[in-house]
Amino acid sequence: MTGTGPGWEVRWAGAQRNLMAGDIRSTVDLNTLARRPSLCALGPREHLQGEITVIRGRPAVSRVVEGRIVVDAGFDHRAPFLAWVEVGRWRERPLAAPAANLGELDALVIDAARREGIDTARPFPFLLGGRAERVNLHVLDKRDGRTHTRELHEAAKVKFAFAGLDVEVIGFYAPAHRGVFIPHDANMHLHLASADGTVAGHVDDIELPPDAILSLPAVD
Numbered sequence: 001m002t003g004t005g006p007g008w009e010v011r012w013a014g015a016q017r018n019l020m021a022g023d024i025r026s027t028v029d030l031n032t033l034a035r036r037p038s039l040c041a042l043g044p045r046e047h048l049q050g051e052i053t054v055i056r057g058r059p060a061v062s063r064v065v066e067g068r069i070v071v072d073a074g075f076d077h078r079a080p081f082l083a084w085v086e087v088g089r090w091r092e093r094p095l096a097a098p099a100a101n102l103g104e105l106d107a108l109v110i111d112a113a114r115r116e117g118i119d120t121a122r123p124f125p126f127l128l129g130g131r132a133e134r135v136n137l138h139v140l141d142k143r144d145g146r147t148h149t150r151e152l153h154e155a156a157k158v159k160f161a162f163a164g165l166d167v168e169v170i171g172f173y174a175p176a177h178r179g180v181f182i183p184h185d186a187n188m189h190l191h192l193a194s195a196d197g198t199v200a201g202h203v204d205d206i207e208l209p210p211d212a213i214l215s216l217p218a219v220d
Contacts, residue, residue, distance in 0.1 A: 007087065007088050007089060007217055007218060007219070008085050008086065008087045008088070008124075008125065008217045009085065009086070010083065010084075010085045010122075010123040010124065010125060010172065010174070011083070011084050011085065012081065012082065012083040012084070012177075012180060012181045013027045013028045013079075013081065013082055014027035014028065014043075014079070014080050014081030014082065015081055015179065015180045015181070016081055016179055016180060016181065016182075016183065016184070017179040017180070017184075018080070018081070019044070019048070019080055019081070019148055019153065020148065020149065020150045020153060022147040022148050022149065023080075023148075024047065024048055024080050024142075024148050025080060026046045026078035026079060026080050027079065027080060027081060027082070028043070028078060028079045028081075028082040029078050030052060030054075030059065030061075030075045030076070030077045030078065030079065030082075031075050031076060033054075033075070033084060034075040035057075036057055036086055037056070037057040038056065038057060038086045038087055038088060039054050039056075039057050039084060039085075039086055040054055040055055040056065040084065040085050040086075040087065040125055040127070040170045041053075041054040041082055041083065041084035041085075041170070042054070042082070042083055042084075042170055042172070042181075042189060042190075042191040042202075043079040043080070043081050043082035043083060043181070044079060044080060044081065044140050044202075045061060045062075045063065045077055045078075045079060045140070046077060046078040046079060046080065047142060048080070048140045048141075048142035048148065048153075048156055049063060049064075049140065049141055049142060049143075050062055050063035050064070050077075050139060050140060050141070051138075051139050051140060051191060051200060051201045051202050052077060052079050052082065052191075053170060053191040053192065053193050053200045053201070054084070054170070055127065055168045055169075055170050055193055056127075056168075058073070058193075059072070059073055059074060059075055059077075060072075060073065060193035060197065060200035061073075061074070061077050061200070062139045062199075062200040062201050063139065063141070064139050064141040064158045067158075069139055069160065069198070069199055069200070069201065071193075071197055071198060071199065071200045073197065081180075081181060082181075083123075083172050083181035083189070085125045085172075087125060087217045089217070089218040090127065090215040090216065090217060090218065091116060091215065091216055091217070091218045092213050092214070092215045093112065093213070093214055093215075093216075094210060094211050094212070094213060094214070095108055095128075095130075095208060095209075095210050095211070095212045095213070095214050096108075096210055097210050098207075098208065098209055098210050099206070099207065099208045099212075100207050101205055101206070101207065102186075102188075102190075102203070102204075102205050102206060105206065105208065106173075106187055106188060108214070109126055109171070109173060109188065109214065110173065110187075112214055112216060113126070113173065113216055116216050116218075116219060117219045117220070118216060118217065118219060120173070121176075122174075123172055123173065123174035123176075123177055124172070124173055124174070124216070124217065125170065125171065125172050125173075125217065126170075126171050126172075126173065126214060126215060126216050127168065127169060127170060127171070127213075127214070127215035128167070128168070128169035128171065128190075128208065128212055128213065128214055128215070129167070129168050129169070129212065129213045129215070130166070130167070130208060130209065130211060130212030130213055131164060131165070131166050131167075131209070131212075132162070132164075132165050132166075132167050132192075132206055132207060132208055132212075133163065133164065133207040133208065133209060134161070134162070134163055134205070134206065134207040135161065135162045135163075135165050135167065135192065135203065135205075135206050135207075136159065136160075136161050136203075136204040136205040136206070137159070137160055137161075137162075137192065137199075137201040137202055137203050137204055138157035138158060138159045138160070138201060138202050138204055139157075139158050139160070139200075139201040139202070140153075140156050140157060140158075140202075141156055141157075141158045142156040143156075144156075159204070160199075160201065162194075162199065165194055165199065166194060166195035166196070167192045167193065167194055167195065167199075168192065168193050168195065169190055169191070169192045169203065169206070170190070170191055170192075171188050171189065171190040171191075171203075172188060172189050173187060173188045174187075174188070174189075175187040189202075190202070190203035190206070191203060192206075
């Protein structure tokens with residue numbers, strides 16, 4: 001499936017709603033997307049044991065091992081659902097206002113996208129970079145062996161919190177695609193990777209200063 005904008009094409013395979021209905025089979029081999037320097041992607045790792053994050057062609061695939069995050073920088077992973085995009089040219093700008101949480105970030109991203117002339121009725125990607133004041137994230141670690149449900153999905157999340165973390169973030173904004181590659185109760189789906197390569201996962205909440213850099217696809 002695809003959602004197209006000038007100079008980029010958001011693609012996805014599988015759907016989050018399928019996981020909640022018990023189907024956690026992998027639909028995408030990340031190796032098929034390797035060697036694409038502008039690739040950005042996110043989704044859960046196979047068997048719901050980890051999180052896949054790719055930013056500018058660099059994978060950061062996280063798992064939980066003995067209670068801590070372990071990050072692999074390779075493409076040898078599969079996903080039950082995945083959203084991805086290749087953007088030839090990004091337009092960077094400071095966030096310009098602080099974002100104390102995901103709700104405030106949502107408003108800043110959509111406002112900036114409209115100012116840039118992006119068609120916000122279609123899925124679009126964005127990047128964030130800078131020093132996060134606070135990060136709450138999770139990494140899936142399903143070990144129960146039971147048919148998956150929404151309740152078991154919540155139970156499989158291993159949660160972590162960080163302060164003063166230098167990060168890169170890949171996000172997709174697509175309210176119309178809730179239950180596909182956007183959580184059912186959100187407008188956007190974000191994953192991050194730390195600058196030092198030791199942390200990666202699904203962003204549950206984040207606090208960013210106004211000098212954080214927001215990158216949006218160039219439309220001209």
